[in-house]
Amino acid sequence: MNLIEIKGLAFSYPTKKDTLKNINIDVKEGSFTCIVGENGSGKSTLLKCIVGLNSGYTGEIKKQERIGYLPQKTEIQSNFPASIEEIVLSGTIPNNVRSIFYKKEDKEKAKEVMQELEIYEIRKKCFADLSGGQQQRVMIARAMCATDKIIVLDEPTNGLDPNIARQIYEMLYKFKEEKKLTILMVSHDIDRALNYSDTVIEIKDGKVAYYGTPSKYKQGGAE
Secondary structure: OEEEEEEEEEEEEOOEEEEEEEEEEEEEOOOEEEEEOOOOOOHHHHHHHHHOOOOOOEEEEEEOOOEEEEOOHHHOOOOOOOEHHHHHHHOOOOOOOOOOOOOHHHHHHHHHHHHHOOOHHHOOOEHHHOOHHHHHHHHHHHHHHOOOOEEEEEOOOOOOOHHHHHHHHHHHHHHHHHOOOEEEEEOOOHHHHHHHOOEEEEEEOOEEEEEEOHHHHHOOOOO
């Protein structure tokens, strides 16, 4: 089953026309899909269209499930004055809900996810006091609290130590295998993207330049 289906997607910013042009892709349930490409190619713009942050596109985006989203690190306030627990719990709140009331199952879900990401023991710490790797774990946990099916991540390892980046990839792959979590991720780290993903999408000048398996991408082939 496809959790996301995109047909004929096109999008332009007021200052940049044809940022995305005729995008046709599917994201299958249980897949680990990495979107790669040069800076400015349209990767992050595509994610923002999928999660609903960019309106005014043409074409069609069908989504079967609520999506958990982790934006680029540059868009996250690293000095945000809230605890780990507060931030993770906020992921359970639907976007259209104004009041904050956490149900018992919300708190249980947040606890489970924090334990899986090994941040439960420090849940009372302030987000601003965490390392970059810990902050990304918190934001991944928040995204996972929004859904049991699919999370969308924009450069989750950008700026992190290579060992921490590897740990995050391994953790995401584990969730994909054990929890059947579908992962759609923009990545600048092509080597790791090819090693951990089962589907690769290359965006070039706003178009899909490649859409297929990592093995064929390594060979420079097309599918």
